Amino acid sequence: MELDEYRASLDDWLERNTHVLTPDHDGIGTLDDQMAQLSKVKRLAFEAGWMRWGWPERVGGLGGSILLRAYLGEALTSRDLVEPGIYSMTEVLAPTMIDYAPLDLAASMVPKLLSGEETWCQGFSEPATGSNLAALSCRATRDGDVWRISGQKVWTSLAQYADRCVLLTRTGSSESAHTGITALFVDMGSPGITVRPIETMHGVPEFSEVFFDDVAVPLDRTLGEEGQGWSVAMDLLPFERSTALWHRVAYLHRRLQSLLDVAPAHLLDSVALGEVTQLLYALRARSRATQYRVAAGEKLGPETSIDKVLVASAEQAVFDLVGAGLGEEVIMGDDPSSDRWRREYLYSRAATIYGGTAEIQRNIIARRLLDLGSDR
Numbered sequence: 001m002e003l004d005e006y007r008a009s010l011d012d013w014l015e016r017n018t019h020v021l022t023p024d025h026d027g028i029g030t031l032d033d034q035m036a037q038l039s040k041v042k043r044l045a046f047e048a049g050w051m052r053w054g055w056p057e058r059v060g061g062l063g064g065s066i067l068l069r070a071y072l073g074e075a076l077t078s079r080d081l082v083e084p085g086i087y088s089m090t091e092v093l094a095p096t097m098i099d100y101a102p103l104d105l106a107a108s109m110v111p112k113l114l115s116g117e118e119t120w121c122q123g124f125s126e127p128a129t130g131s132n133l134a135a136l137s138c139r140a141t142r143d144g145d146v147w148r149i150s151g152q153k154v155w156t157s158l159a160q161y162a163d164r165c166v167l168l169t170r171t172g173s174s175e176s177a178h179t180g181i182t183a184l185f186v187d188m189g190s191p192g193i194t195v196r197p198i199e200t201m202h203g204v205p206e207f208s209e210v211f212f213d214d215v216a217v218p219l220d221r222t223l224g225e226e227g228q229g230w231s232v233a234m235d236l237l238p239f240e241r242s243t244a245l246w247h248r249v250a251y252l253h254r255r256l257q258s259l260l261d262v263a264p265a266h267l268l269d270s271v272a273l274g275e276v277t278q279l280l281y282a283l284r285a286r287s288r289a290t291q292y293r294v295a296a297g298e299k300l301g302p303e304t305s306i307d308k309v310l311v312a313s314a315e316q317a318v319f320d321l322v323g324a325g326l327g328e329e330v331i332m333g334d335d336p337s338s339d340r341w342r343r344e345y346l347y348s349r350a351a352t353i354y355g356g357t358a359e360i361q362r363n364i365i366a367r368r369l370l371d372l373g374s375d376r
């Protein structure tokens, strides 16, 4: 299907199904509410075919350009039908799963993620290992036909809901930083896994500590080859830093419009509003170009750090404008009617941390794109 046809037919379907797609909860809802809403929307969109376009047929998709699924994310987010952060996990994890999982594993698992039947999480960060990911120490040791995993992950988004985890483990010596890492696809219900949710400063238990105590994982759950985990991570992170955030741009446009609907006159002719608008359009132009590059078959790489810097800067600028326009008490006070603005403002601070911090993105841009010195 072509993009124009998809767009028109999807818009029509969304219009006709508003009554079933609209969230059951009031306002922004709890994380439980948002997760239930996400599963419902994914299920309905999968059953109607929309969620399958843009994904390869070998994993249950209907084929077609990645631009189709990008439009789906945009259409759902701009109508406030899904929370954009949790929606992005599919776009973060599925592409790499498709590239690296054994064919039958990808074919049986990816449809579960697309249809909302399952939630997956990403186990990369550890207590002593965030930016310096290659130093990770959660260990997997071969034992017959299984890996045995012991160690800890942290900041694992949605781990308490997750059925599976794309997990980076150390299988070689710690000196062999990049070559000693192996990626595994782990069932979160396996004996020996303990998940402890952590509340963020915006009051939502979005991520968790995850403990692995001698957890057995079959060898055929290895993503790529043993020792190829660094490539898996380097394949996944560019999606997390760019295409997975495309629908976030639509969300930011929508929230800026919501602000302007209630903003005082002084905000409407302020330089600040001009600057935020410029940032948002620069982000959209860049993200659109990235989507078209992937659609044309290009492989994503370090240049996606530019997309990540732009999205984080634009998001923080939009919600800074809320304080400037509606008053600081809206984002720092405790009036329940301002809950959504406050939560969004606080969560926007995380944009320069998740998916790799702003400093790390700027290091990548300086060193790998502008050739301003080596990584060491």
Ligand SMILES: Cc1cc2nc3c(=O)[nH]c(=O)nc-3n(C[C@H](O)[C@H](O)[C@H](O)COP(=O)(O)OP(=O)(O)OC[C@H]3O[C@@H](n4cnc5c(N)ncnc54)[C@H](O)[C@@H]3O)c2cc1C
Pocket: 121, 122, 123, 124, 125, 126, 127, 128, 129, 130, 131, 132, 154, 155, 156, 157, 158, 206, 207, 350, 353, 354, 355, 356, 357, 358, 359, 360, 363
């Ligand atoms: C909302 C949210 C969701 C997340 N979800 C997940 C998830 O699902 N899965 C997962 O694995 N992780 C997740 N993370 C973790 C995230 O990837 C890490 O927080 C991030 O990579 C930074 O690592 P760190 O927290 O260990 O900070 P550190 O690496 O300890 O960094 C601390 C500070 O030092 C700076 N710094 C570090 N090294 C350098 C350097 N070389 N040059 C310049 N400055 C440097 C950093 O920029 C930062 O300001 C999430 C984080 C957040 C906030």
